[in-house]
Amino acid sequence: MSRGPDGEKDNTLEMREQTKFEHGMLSLMPSLRRYARSLTRSDADGEDLLQDCVEKALSRQTQWSGSNLKAWTFTIMTNLYRNGIKRAARAPLAPFEDADSIPAENAYPGDPLERRRLAAALDGLAPDFRTVLMLVVVEGMSYRETANLLQIPEGTVMSRLARARRQLAQALQSSNVIPLRRSE
Numbered sequence: 001m002s003r004g005p006d007g008e009k010d011n012t013l014e015m016r017e018q019t020k021f022e023h024g025m026l027s028l029m030p031s032l033r034r035y036a037r038s039l040t041r042s043d044a045d046g047e048d049l050l051q052d053c054v055e056k057a058l059s060r061q062t063q064w065s066g067s068n069l070k071a072w073t074f075t076i077m078t079n080l081y082r083n084g085i086k087r088a089a090r091a092p093l094a095p096f097e098d099a100d101s102i103p104a105e106n107a108y109p110g111d112p113l114e115r116r117r118l119a120a121a122l123d124g125l126a127p128d129f130r131t132v133l134m135l136v137v138v139e140g141m142s143y144r145e146t147a148n149l150l151q152i153p154e155g156t157v158m159s160r161l162a163r164a165r166r167q168l169a170q171a172l173q174s175s176n177v178i179p180l181r182r183s184e
Contacts (some may be wrong), residue, residue, distance in 0.1 A: 027060070132164060
């Protein structure tokens with residue numbers, strides 16, 4: 001390694017890698033935020049999961065192989081979520097008296113009835129189905145990337161995705177005011 005004018009080692013390569021990592025993390029924030037919210041079904045819990053994921057990724061940056069930052073960070077988030085579910089299952093529930101301190105849902109533009117129908121249909125999916133649906137459909141990950149991220153076979157990803165789509169369509173169709181008819 002060459003030495004700079006002050007006699008210290010030139011850290012240009014290390015600085016480029018750091019910058020590449022930081023830019024990559026910044027570009028992944030919207031995708032990570034969507035994925036976190038889809039996993040937790042809550043804006044607040046999703047933000048907490050996102051923060052934990054970014055914190056862990058930054059503190060373990062040296063463990064990143066330099067290849068696929070998206071897969072690496074999504075794996076971190078998935079593992080954090082799974083560990084949180086296990087931890088929550090062991091923790092006691094909050095008392096009923098504390099329910100009045102839970103904040104109301106945020107208002108989003110668009111048709112509130114459609115939003116509620118879609119949210120209810122997504123919430124009705126099994127977590128495994130919802131996770132695969134969000135990664136493939138919303139985040140645009142390939143079957144292979146999703147399979148690697150969730151540590152399951154590609155065939156399982158395809159099966160879960162097909163079932164999730166079918167269940168979602170059935171849930172949305174059953175909640176229609178006017179039944180959908182096939183044209184003949």
